[in-house]
Amino acid sequence: MTRLPVPIVRALVTLLLAIVATTAHAQGAAPPAAPGAAQGAAQAGPPPLRIFLDCYECDTEYLRRAVTFVDYVRDRGVADLHVLVTTQSTGGGGSAWTVKFIGLQRFQGLDRTLTFTTGPTATSDERRREFGRIFKLGLVAYAADTPVAPKLDVTFRSPQQTPGGSAIVRDPWHRWVFRTNASASMSGEASSDYGSYRLNFSGSRVTPDWKVNLSAGTSYNENTFDLGDGEVIKSITESSNVDALIVKSLTGKWSWGNAGSISNSSFANTARAVAGSTGIEYDFFPYVESNRRSLTLTYRVGLSNYKYRELTVYDKLEETIPNHSITMSLGLRQPWGSVGASSTFNQHLNHMDRYRLSTFGNADVRVFKGFSFYVYAGYSKIKDQIALRKGAATPEEILLRLEQQATNYSFNYSFGFSYSFGSIFTSIVNPRFGGVFN
Amino acid sequence: MTRVYLACDICDTALRATVAFVEFVAAVDQSDLSVTVTSANDPSGARTWQLAFSGRGQFAGETRTLTISVPTAATADESRTAVARTLRFGLAEYAARSGAAPHLDVTFKTTQAAGEEPVGAAAERGADPWNYWVFRLGASGDRFGEHSQSSAYYSGSVSANRTTEAWKIRLAGYKSTSSSRYLVSEDETFRSKEGNWSVDSLVVKSLGPHWSAGFTAAVTSSSFSNQRLVTSINPAVEYDFFPYSESAERSLTLQYTVGVSRYSYSQITLYDKLEETMPKHVLEVSLGFRQPWGSAGASATFWQSLSEPSFNRQSLYGNVSVRIYKGLSVNGSGDFARIRDQFYLEKSEATEEEILLRLRQIATGHRFSMNFGFTYSFGSLSNATVNPRFGR
Numbered sequence: 158m159t160r161l162p163v164p165i166v167r168a169l170v171t172l173l174l175a176i177v178a179t180t181a182h183a184q185g186a187a188p189p190a191a192p193g194a195a196q197g198a199a200q201a202g203p204p205p206l207r208i209f210l211d212c213y214e215c216d217t218e219y220l221r222r223a224v225t226f227v228d229y230v231r232d233r234g235v236a237d238l239h240v241l242v243t244t245q246s247t248g249g250g251g252s253a254w255t256v257k258f259i260g261l262q263r264f265q266g267l268d269r270t271l272t273f274t275t276g277p278t279a280t281s282d283e284r285r286r287e288f289g290r291i292f293k294l295g296l297v298a299y300a301a302d303t304p305v306a307p308k309l310d311v312t313f314r315s316p317q318q319t320p321g322g323s324a325i326v327r328d329p330w331h332r333w334v335f336r337t338n339a340s341a342s343m344s345g346e347a348s349s350d351y352g353s354y355r356l357n358f359s360g361s362r363v364t365p366d367w368k369v370n371l372s373a374g375t376s377y378n379e380n381t382f383d384l385g386d387g388e389v390i391k392s393i394t395e396s397s398n399v400d401a402l403i404v405k406s407l408t409g410k411w412s413w414g415n416a417g418s419i420s421n422s423s424f425a426n427t428a429r430a431v432a433g434s435t436g437i438e439y440d441f442f443p444y445v446e447s448n449r450r451s452l453t454l455t456y457r458v459g460l461s462n463y464k465y466r467e468l469t470v471y472d473k474l475e476e477t478i479p480n481h482s483i484t485m486s487l488g489l490r491q492p493w494g495s496v497g498a499s500s501t502f503n504q505h506l507n508h509m510d511r512y513r514l515s516t517f518g519n520a521d522v523r524v525f526k527g528f529s530f531y532v533y534a535g536y537s538k539i540k541d542q543i544a545l546r547k548g549a550a551t552p553e554e555i556l557l558r559l560e561q562q563a564t565n566y567s568f569n570y571s572f573g574f575s576y577s578f579g580s581i582f583t584s585i586v587n588p589r590f591g592g593v594f595n
Numbered sequence: 596m597t598r599v600y601l602a603c604d605i606c607d608t609a610l611r612a613t614v615a616f617v618e619f620v621a622a623v624d625q626s627d628l629s630v631t632v633t634s635a636n637d638p639s640g641a642r643t644w645q646l647a648f649s650g651r652g653q654f655a656g657e658t659r660t661l662t663i664s665v666p667t668a669a670t671a672d673e674s675r676t677a678v679a680r681t682l683r684f685g686l687a688e689y690a691a692r693s694g695a696a697p698h699l700d701v702t703f704k705t706t707q708a709a710g711e712e713p714v715g716a717a718a719e720r721g722a723d724p725w726n727y728w729v730f731r732l733g734a735s736g737d738r739f740g741e742h743s744q745s746s747a748y749y750s751g752s753v754s755a756n757r758t759t760e761a762w763k764i765r766l767a768g769y770k771s772t773s774s775s776r777y778l779v780s781e782d783e784t785f786r787s788k789e790g791n792w793s794v795d796s797l798v799v800k801s802l803g804p805h806w807s808a809g810f811t812a813a814v815t816s817s818s819f820s821n822q823r824l825v826t827s828i829n830p831a832v833e834y835d836f837f838p839y840s841e842s843a844e845r846s847l848t849l850q851y852t853v854g855v856s857r858y859s860y861s862q863i864t865l866y867d868k869l870e871e872t873m874p875k876h877v878l879e880v881s882l883g884f885r886q887p888w889g890s891a892g893a894s895a896t897f898w899q900s901l902s903e904p905s906f907n908r909q910s911l912y913g914n915v916s917v918r919i920y921k922g923l924s925v926n927g928s929g930d931f932a933r934i935r936d937q938f939y940l941e942k943s944e945a946t947e948e949e950i951l952l953r954l955r956q957i958a959t960g961h962r963f964s965m966n967f968g969f970t971y972s973f974g975s976l977s978n979a980t981v982n983p984r985f986g987r
Contacts, residue, residue, distance in 0.1 A: 246981070284886055436985075438984060564742035575732070
């Protein structure tokens with residue numbers, strides 16, 4: 158651990174200067190775009206189609222490599238076409254994709270929507286390939302008058318004739334889908350260890366008229382800290398639950414739902430909580446528009462029975478609580494961004510002064526060229542902590558958040574902004590010095 | 596299949612034969628879509644063809660007009676080829692919503708030599724006034740609170756990037772602070788504060804389809820690791836056994852770095868230092884695959900001080916996500932490190948709170964983490980119904 162010998166420092170500095178000089182030289186040179194590359198195109202058509210791809214689920218690096226007949230830009234303001242992609246989960250456990258092509262500039266008013274689905278076990282490669290194919294089919298008409306058109310074509314592989322391949326396929330499962338999932342994660346070093354284990358099972362049947370979701374799960378977490386001098390702290394949190402939800406579609410805007418659950422949680426001091434409720438929900442927009450906008454009002458009334466692990470602050474080991482709740486919820490995903498807000502009021506019917514009012518809102522908005530911001534804010538007024546343990550918690554239980562603590566409020570907010578400027582083009586992929594998967 | 600009524604006096608049956616993914620019908624009222632084709636000679640001597648698409652029924656209101664210009668010198672066959680291609684472009688978006696959709700695709704013929712980057716639309720664009728530089732400013736904040744505890748996290752960043760096939764330049768500055776408060780008992784509150792910041796740069800020059808050379812240079816600070824100020828410069832070379840242009844599917848890279856760092860510590864270290872200079876070298880091999888059956892990645896890193904070879908670290912990392920057969924997929928990841936390079940650790944002992952809240956790096960000879968999971972789905976997996984009622 159001596160000082161670095163002077164010759165090595167000098168060599169490194171020289172190398173650094175050499176690299177910087179080469180870089181500066183390269184930047185001074187003409188941009189790598191090849192002017193007049195549109196040789197062969199008979200007419201001087203409009204420049205390549207500029208796409209603003211607005212998609213959380215897409216593998217953009219793959220698309221930039223696989224779909225190269227368009228140019229990708231950073232901002233909607235300079236694009237010819239805004240491609241807005243949303244996904245929703247399907248009854249089979251896969252994803253239903255909606256790809257909205259929104260025409261801008263010379264395509265103003267020329268909007269199209271394509272949809273497709275990917276299965277629950279599709280790999281990331283299968284999902285990105287299928288998205289890429291549908292994306293190209295939607296783009297090709299918009300690209301028809303750009304210089305690349307002569308090199309484009311639409312191809313059709315005739316489906317192979319499968320014997321007895323009729324359009325109606327009998328479904329022996331009657332639309333039931335089952336899924337089981339198990340996971341374990343562990344980490345550790347000399348003085349601490351962590352382990353977390355989960356097991357889940359679910360069954361669901363989703364049709365336009367009925368939705369049935371059943372699920373059961375259990376989780377176990379363990380932390381061990383060696384404080385030195387033979388003092389070891391071990392913390393355990395565990396919980397399990399069985400849930401059922403049955404929803405009947407009444408009309409395009411009304412639904413009737415019933416929920417039931419049995420659960421326990423060391424954090425919440427419940428040895429067994431049994432709850433049942435029934436309710437109605439109204440969507441001010443038709444449910445079929447839910448991928449773009451929804452505004453729902455839900456009212457539920459129910460009964461809960463609790464058996465506690467330890468005596469509560471109200472000296473109870475068991476109690477039954479009738480309760481009701483009302484929720485208003487808004488969700489918008491529009492070309493300018495997305496907005497969500499929800500407010501729930503939950504009240505005990507045997508003690509009207511025990512209630513909880515929770516409100517949250519979030520927005521992710523493109524304000525002007527290059528500038529976007531997001532904000533999330535949530536606040537709860539809490540007057541219903543009937544399950545709190547009676548004794549004082551130890552410092553370890555507080556620091557490691559092992560038990561629910563008394564509070565009459567809880568808040569959580571985050572915000573951020575991002576401003577970009579400079580070159581609008583983002584089509585180039587350069588994976589060098591990126592590590593595994595960049 | 597989409598039923599198309601083609602209104603075209605000058606078209607021959609050969610044109611219809613070039614489109615196999617729609618069904619041509621004889622009357623407009625049997626169709627989902629009508630296409631009217633007209634042509635005229637324009638003053639410049641070319642022949643302009645106009646294809647007007649007009650949707651009906653499920654496609655009502657969806658219209659589009661495509662225009663192409665064909666030199667008058669073109670043969671009938673050449674004209675037909677151009678018109679037929681444009682007809683297919685216009686029909687694709689309607690056929691993508693018919694039973695033919697799964698069998699359709701779009702091809703793009705690029706003149707691309709082996710191992711070269713594909714030449715696409717990017718090559719046809721004009722000059723970029725910013726010469727590929729993109730600048731970004733960002734800031735974020737996050738707060739949580741209730742009666743007995745609260746926390747706050749703030750960060751800010753600024754970056755300038757330039758990405759071309761030949762060069763990759765990343766310049767970035769970052770700063771974050773986090774703090775928390777715990778009401779341990781009625782009259783005792785524990786407060787913690789952490790922070791770090793960095794200014795770093797990466798410059799990479801492409802040297803053919805397999806080789807790259809570059810360096811990272813950075814000035815960083817981290818309270819977690821007792822590092823008040825660390826200044827580093829690390830030249831490196833990288834080789835990808837596959838061409839870099841295949842990186843979305845597969846890559847296998849070998850990277851070798853020789854660098855030097857100057858450390859200044861916040862507190863005196865286990866080795867009684869408050870500052871020191873350490874040259875080092877690093878060898879890293881990384882593998883990544885993303886294929887139809889799933890994806891996998893792995894890397895192995897060897898880090899060693901050149902002035903004190905006994906300070907070293909070896910680490911292995913791997914992840915895999917694979918569909919074994921219909922309905923069953925497994926995923927797992929793990930990493931393991933043998934650690935002999937914690938020369939920067941603070942000499943004084945950590946308090947109980949520092950250990951429980953992970954506020955300080957603790958001496959260790961190894962570090963590992965593992966995740967493993969599987970999912971098995973069965974039943975009516977192709978059910979595409981979306982039902983958003985009552986959430987979930």
